[in-house]
Every structure is written in structure tokens, then in C-alpha cells.
Amino acid sequence: xxxxxxxxxxxxxxxxxxxxxxxxxxxxxxxxxxxxxxxxxxxxxxxxxxxxxxxxxxxxxxxxxxxxxxxxxxxxxxxxxxxxxxxxxxxxxxxxxxxxxxxxxxxxxxxxxxxxxxxxxxxxxxxxxxxxxxxxxxxxxxxxxxxxxxxxxxxxxxxxxxxxxxxxxxxxxxxxxxxxxxxxxxxxxxxxxxxxxxxxxxxxxxxxxxxxxxxxxxxxxxxxxxxxxx
Ligand code: 5RP
Numbered sequence: 001x002x003x004x005x006x007x008x009x010x011x012x013x014x015x016x017x018x019x020x021x022x023x024x025x026x027x028x029x030x031x032x033x034x035x036x037x038x039x040x041x042x043x044x045x046x047x048x049x050x051x052x053x054x055x056x057x058x059x060x061x062x063x064x065x066x067x068x069x070x071x072x073x074x075x076x077x078x079x080x081x082x083x084x085x086x087x088x089x090x091x092x093x094x095x096x097x098x099x100x101x102x103x104x105x106x107x108x109x110x111x112x113x114x115x116x117x118x119x120x121x122x123x124x125x126x127x128x129x130x131x132x133x134x135x136x137x138x139x140x141x142x143x144x145x146x147x148x149x150x151x152x153x154x155x156x157x158x159x160x161x162x163x164x165x166x167x168x169x170x171x172x173x174x175x176x177x178x179x180x181x182x183x184x185x186x187x188x189x190x191x192x193x194x195x196x197x198x199x200x201x202x203x204x205x206x207x208x209x210x211x212x213x214x215x216x217x218x219x220x221x222x223x224x225x226x227x228x229x230x
Contacts, residue, residue, distance in 0.1 A: 010125030010219035011035040011089075016042040017224050018087050018123045018217045024053045027080045029113035030067055031088025032060040032106040035123045039087050044070025057083060059113045060106035061175050077116055086117035090124050091208070092135040093216055097229055098191040102138025102208030105163065105172050105180045111206055123217045133191055136182040137198070138163070138208040143171075145203025146179050152201040156194070158183035178205055 015038025022028055022043060030040055040063065046052040048071065055075040058064035067074055077083075088110055091103045099122060101107045114120040137158070141149045146162060153160045163172040163180040171179045188194055188209075195209040216227040 007125050007127060008034075011123075012038045013224060014123040014125060014217045014219035015039040015089075017219075018121050019043045019046065021085060021087070021121065022046070022052065022054050026054045026084040027075060027082075028054055028056050029083050029086030029088070029117050030056040030058045030063045030072070031086065031110055031113075032063045032104045033089035035089035035125070036063075036087055037066055039123060040066045040070055040072065044072055047071055055080065057086075057113055057116075059088065059109045060104065062104065062106070077113065081116060083113065083117040085119045085121065086114045087121045087123060088114060090122045090128055090210075092133050093122060093124060093129055093213070093218075094133050094191070095129075095131055097213045097216060097227070098133060099210040099213050100133055100135040100137060100208050101210055102140075102180065105138065105140070105174045107138055107208040107210075108140050108174065108176055108178075108206035111210060114210065114212055119214050120212055121215045121217060122213055124219070126218060126220045129216075129218055133188040133209075134186065136161075136184040137188075137194070139181045139183055139198060140174055140176070140178045140205040140207075141181055141203050142205060143177075143179050146181065149201050149203040150181060153181065153183050153198070156185075156197055158185045176205065
């Protein structure tokens with residue numbers, strides 16, 4: 001069973017450690033979620049305390065609001081199509097650095113932003129690091145297509161569930177105006193092959209399998225481990 005307090009301490013440690021990667025003049029993708037929120041807050045402190053001069057590209061409304069509160073200068077991908085760095089959280093990372101993201105329904109923008117970056121870093125606590133991926137894959141779909149995409153995802157062996165809002169009063173709507181299906185595939189033997197098959201389904205905007213991670217900042221009980229792609 002997860003220990004919530006040590007988990008949140010680990011999230012803070014990983015998030016804050018990665019904030020030290022940012023240098024003057026950089027353009028940096030700012031991810032979504034409770035772990036990378038520590039990165040954004042720490043970057044805000046560095047702007048205040050050290051006059052750190054950089055621009056952020058937010059991956060969601062939530063990230064944008066936090067960056068504004070933290071006095072971080074923002075820009076867009078259309079103004080800066082190539083980012084120096086992107087930092088984000090994850091739902092699961094396996095030993096080959098394949099990743100599942102989208103717990104915050106932001107994976108479409110997160111993927112676009114991370115693929116625009118020269119270096120993509122994920123910050124996570126130890127509970128996210130696994131031998132093989134088992135987390136249900138978030139799939140963003142256009143609303144008119146969710147029944148068709150649901151059937152096609154079942155044909156791939158998945159069990160799709162339309163993600164509901166916290167008050168269960170309707171589906172979650174993404175920042176792009178779409179729905180999210182969480183699709184349980186059990187243990188995913190070949191994430192790249194599954195990713196390619198999901199991408200071919202009509203109505204799918206983007207799925208949460210990422211194969212572009214460069215470096216993982218993993219907060220373990222014994223300290224921070226940095227795992228780079230070989
Ligand atoms: C949002 C994400 C998040 O980064 C992921 O869900 C991890 O969140 P947290 O750091 O709160 O555990 O992919 O779409």
C-alpha cells in the first residue's frame with residue numbers, strides 16, 4: 001500500500017530537483033499534475049530569488065494558471081516551436097523508459113510539447129516505476145466518435161471506460177474539447193506496437209503512451225536517481 005505522505009514528499013523532491021535544469025534564456029515545456037507542480041513552483045522561486053530569465057510553454061489550463069501565479073513568463077509553441085527542455089509527470093514509467101501519461105487528461109498537449117523539446121524529463125516518485133506497463137491507457141477521442149473508438153479499442157483487447165467528471169455529472173472534457181477513454185489492456189507486452197494500433201483508430205486524437213522520454217528523475221527512499229535513455 002502507498003504511503004501518501006512519503007509519496008507527496010517524493011513528488012516534491014523529484015519536482016524540485018528537475019527545476020535546477022533550467023538556465024537563463026531557455027524555453028521550457030511545463031507539464032501537468034501534482035509532481036511537476038513542484039517544478040513550476042520552484043521555478044517561480046528561482047525567478048524571484050535568482051532573476052532566472054526563461055519562458056514556459058504550458059501543457060494545460062492548470063499548468064498555465066500555476067505558471068502565471070508563479071510569475072513565469074509564458075510563450076506558445078507557435079512562437080517557439082523548438083523547446084530546450086520539457087518537464088512533466090507520469091502515471092507509469094517502465095524499465096525501458098516507455099511511459100503512460102494522461103491521468104490529468106492533458107496528454108495530447110503534453111505529447112506535442114514534449115516532442116517539441118530537445119530534452120524531455122519526467123519527474124516521478126518510486127511508485128510510478130514498474131517493470132512493465134499496466135496502467136489503463138488514456139485515449140483522447142472526439143465526442144461524436146466515442147462509441148466507434150470504444151469498439152475498436154475492444155477489438156485491440158482493451159476495456160475502455162469513458163472518464164467521468166469528479167461529480168459524475170458527465171464526461172471529462174479536455175482542454176481541446178474532447179472526451180477521454182481509459183483503456184485497460186492488462187500488462188502491455190509491446191507498448192510501441194499498441195501505440196501504433198491505437199493511433200490508427202478513427203476518432204482518436206492522441207493516446208497516453210509516450211516513447212520519447214530522455215531522462216527520468218526518480219525520487220526513491222534512498223535519494224534521487226537520474227535514469228537517462230541509453
Ligand atoms: C497529466 C499527466 C500527469 O503528469 C500524470 O497524471 C501524473 O500526475 P501526478 O504527478 O499528479 O501523479 O499525465 O495528464
